[in-house]
Amino acid sequence: xxxxxxxxxxxxxxxxxxxxxxxxxxxxxxxxxxxxxxxxxxxxxxxxxxxxxxxxxxxxxxxxxxxxxxxxxxxxxxxxxxxxxxxxxxxxxxxxxxxxxxxxxxxxxxxxxxxxxxxxxxxxxxxxxxxxxxxxxxxxxxxxxxxxxxxxxxxxxxxxxxxxxxxxxxxxxxxxxxxxxxxxxxxxxxxxxxxxxxxxxxxxxxxxxxxxxxxxxxxxxxxxxxxxxxxxxxxxxxxxxxxxxxxxxxxxxxxxxxxxxxxxxxx
Numbered sequence: 001x002x003x004x005x006x007x008x009x010x011x012x013x014x015x016x017x018x019x020x021x022x023x024x025x026x027x028x029x030x031x032x033x034x035x036x037x038x039x040x041x042x043x044x045x046x047x048x049x050x051x052x053x054x055x056x057x058x059x060x061x062x063x064x065x066x067x068x069x070x071x072x073x074x075x076x077x078x079x080x081x082x083x084x085x086x087x088x089x090x091x092x093x094x095x096x097x098x099x100x101x102x103x104x105x106x107x108x109x110x111x112x113x114x115x116x117x118x119x120x121x122x123x124x125x126x127x128x129x130x131x132x133x134x135x136x137x138x139x140x141x142x143x144x145x146x147x148x149x150x151x152x153x154x155x156x157x158x159x160x161x162x163x164x165x166x167x168x169x170x171x172x173x174x175x176x177x178x179x180x181x182x183x184x185x186x187x188x189x190x191x192x193x194x195x196x197x198x199x200x201x202x203x204x205x206x207x208x209x210x211x212x213x214x215x216x217x218x219x220x221x222x223x224x225x226x227x228x229x230x231x232x233x234x235x236x237x238x239x240x241x242x243x244x245x246x247x248x249x250x251x252x253x254x255x256x257x258x259x260x261x262x263x264x265x266x267x
Contacts, residue, residue, distance in 0.1 A: 033134050172260045191261075200218040200220060200245075203243055206238065207238070215250065240262065240263060240264045243260050
C-alpha cells in the first residue's frame with residue numbers, strides 16, 4: 001500500500017488513540033521508517049488531539065463552576081436572592097456535601113484531561129525520538145553506500161558499460177559498473193522514468209552468440225530509492241546488459257517491445 005492510501009485509510013488515527021494490536025502497531029512503525037510523510041501525519045494528528053483537549057477542558061471546567069454557582073444561588077445580578085431560613089428545604093450540610101461532590105467531580109475531570117495531555121506529550125516525544133533515530137540510521141547507511149560507491153568508481157578494475165536508449169525509449173539511459181572480482185554490478189538507473197503501476201524494471205545479462213538472456217532480477221524498490229543506484233549480483237560471463245519493463249514479479253524472457261536500454265561490454 002502506498003503512503004497516501006495508507007494515510008487516508010484511518011489507521012493512523014487508531015494508532016494515536018492506542019486502539020491497534022501489537023502487530024498493527026509494528027506495521028505502522030515500519031511505514032513510519034519507510035515513509036517520512038506517514039510519520040509527519042502521525043505528529044500532526046497527535047498535535048491536533050492536544051489542541052482539541054486544551055480547547056475543551058477549560059470550557060468544561062467553567063460549565064461545572066457555573067452549575068455549582070447556580071445550585072448555591074451565587075449567580076451575580078442586581079436583584080438579591082434571599083433564602084427563607086425559617087422553612088429551609090435543605091440544611092447547610094446538605095448543600096456543602098452536594099457542592100463538594102460537584103467540585104470533586106470537576107477536579108477529577110480536569111485531572112483526567114491533564115493526564116491525557118501529558119500522555120500525548122510523551123507519545124509525541126517518543127515518536128520524535130524514533131524519527132531522529134531513523135534519520136541517524138539512514139544517514140549512516142547513506143554514508144556507507146556513498147563510500148562504497150566512491151571506491152567502486154575509483155577502481156581501475158571496474159568495467160563501465162553505458163546503456164543507451166532503444167526504439168521508442170531513445171531518451172532513456174543507464175550505466176553499469178561491473179565488479180568482476182566480486183561478481184556484482186552497480187546499476188545507475190537515474191535515466192529511467194518511474195515505472196507505471198503494476199510494472200517493474202528487469203535487468204538482463206546477455207551473451208551474444210547465440211543471443212541468450214539471463215535475468216539478474218527486478219528492481220522492486222525503484223520508486224522509493226532516491227539515488228537510483230542498485231547493487232546486483234552477477235556471476236555470468238556477460239557480453240551485454242539490458243533493461244526491460246515487465247509485469248510485477250518479472251518475466252522468464254525479456255519483452256523486447258519494452259527494451260528500454262542496452263549496452264555491449266567492450267573487450
